[in-house]
Amino acid sequence: xxxxxxxxxxxxxxxxxxxxxxxxxxxxxxxxxxxxxxxxxxxxxxxxxxxxxxxxxxxxxxxxxxxxxxxxxxxxxxxxxxxxxxxxxxxxxxxxxxxxxxxxxxxxxxxxxxxxxxxxxxxxxxxxxxxxxxxxxxxxxxxxxxxxxxxxxxxxxxxxxxxxxxxxxxxxxxxxxxxxxxxxxxxxxxxxxxxxxxxxxxxxxx
Amino acid sequence: xxxxxxxxxxxxxxxxxxxxxxxxxxxxxxxxxxxxxxxxxxxxxxxxxxxxxxxxxxxxxxxxxxxxxxxxxxxxxxxxxxxxxxxxxxxxxxxxxxxxxxxxxxxxxxxxxxxxxxxxxxxxxxxxxxxxxxxxxxxxxxxxxxxxxxxxxxxxxxxxxxxxxxxxxxxx
Numbered sequence: 001x002x003x004x005x006x007x008x009x010x011x012x013x014x015x016x017x018x019x020x021x022x023x024x025x026x027x028x029x030x031x032x033x034x035x036x037x038x039x040x041x042x043x044x045x046x047x048x049x050x051x052x053x054x055x056x057x058x059x060x061x062x063x064x065x066x067x068x069x070x071x072x073x074x075x076x077x078x079x080x081x082x083x084x085x086x087x088x089x090x091x092x093x094x095x096x097x098x099x100x101x102x103x104x105x106x107x108x109x110x111x112x113x114x115x116x117x118x119x120x121x122x123x124x125x126x127x128x129x130x131x132x133x134x135x136x137x138x139x140x141x142x143x144x145x146x147x148x149x150x151x152x153x154x155x156x157x158x159x160x161x162x163x164x165x166x167x168x169x170x171x172x173x174x175x176x177x178x179x180x181x182x183x184x185x186x187x188x189x190x191x192x193x194x195x196x197x198x199x200x201x202x203x204x205x206x
Numbered sequence: 207x208x209x210x211x212x213x214x215x216x217x218x219x220x221x222x223x224x225x226x227x228x229x230x231x232x233x234x235x236x237x238x239x240x241x242x243x244x245x246x247x248x249x250x251x252x253x254x255x256x257x258x259x260x261x262x263x264x265x266x267x268x269x270x271x272x273x274x275x276x277x278x279x280x281x282x283x284x285x286x287x288x289x290x291x292x293x294x295x296x297x298x299x300x301x302x303x304x305x306x307x308x309x310x311x312x313x314x315x316x317x318x319x320x321x322x323x324x325x326x327x328x329x330x331x332x333x334x335x336x337x338x339x340x341x342x343x344x345x346x347x348x349x350x351x352x353x354x355x356x357x358x359x360x361x362x363x364x365x366x367x368x369x370x371x372x373x374x375x376x377x378x
Contacts (some may be wrong), residue, residue: 090313109351131308131336132303133302137304170359172359173356187293
């Protein structure tokens with residue numbers, strides 16, 4: 001039985017070697033080319049995927065940093081840019097402010113950012129009056145460079161701000177950095193160009 | 207040989223890194239200088255010029271005078287842009303247990319190390335639109351905010367007056 005099997009294997013190997021003599025170079029070359037091509041295709045796909053993932057990682061990191069800042073500061077807008085000259089000379093247009101909403105009891109002199117109904121843009125002004133009955137304090141604000149207080153800016157029939165209107169207290173200043181935001185807001189196409197350029201750099205970068 | 211984009215990228219990243227490190231040193235330096243600062247200031251109440259009821263039930267208004275003397279030399283360092291000086295009146299009233307009002311303020315510029323204001327009025331007014339100023343016991347505090355070029359906004363109380371009792375009736 002074993003001798004029979006051995007002869008069969010011998011025959012098969014002989015036949016295969018005989019067949020290979022004629023076909024091996026062509027098939028091997030073809031196979032190698034195909035393998036290299038598919039390998040290259042796979043690498044290219046992998047690289048493209050990696051670049052897209054890199055881009056997503058950049059956006060995700062920015063989002064995580066922003067959400068982290070919200071969690072730490074307890075403010076819905078932890079960073080704001082001064083858009084007007086109402087707080088000059090202390091704070092000029094384009095200054096960047098870091099806010100914190102952890103202080104429960106605000107006092108006169110605090111620079112706060114507040115939002116009122118029917119006004120999309122938050123306002124950066126200083127508290128000049130506080131009336132606290134132990135439950136819900138009332139605040140009156142004014143810009144350092146303004147002659148009058150802010151009662152005309154508040155919602156109709158509102159003469160004071162409540163704690164809920166205040167987004168945060170300014171604790172940190174960086175000069176001029178916010179000018180980038182102002183320029184991009186005034187010229188929206190610049191925002192597209194910059195974001196597009198940065199995305200392309202990440203996608204096409206080495 | 208590096209491409210232009212790579213060179214530009216490295217240039218921007220390096221510049222930004224140096225700028226951030228420089229800012230961090232500035233913030234640390236001003237923090238340490240603030241701990242050393244020892245400003246001297248006195249504020250004294252002058253007189254109550256008037257205490258009146260505003261027309262149309264808008265509340266009450268008072269005019270008061272003060273005298274102020276302050277030496278802010280030690281508060282200045284290379285990272286201080288302005289010192290915002292302000293006078294706060296604090297009192298309790300029948301309806302509110304804590305009332306505060308900024309009655310005077312001034313931005314002190316670099317170079318103005320000492321500051322004196324001879325009898326000056328409460329330029330921002332001392333109003334109460336929701337309660338009364340009559341019979342209120344007031345303390346006036348001189349406060350300062352150090353506004354930096356970059357970094358934290360520091361707040362400090364420089365001086366305060368004795369408790370001042372406002373009259374029961376309006377002045378003429």
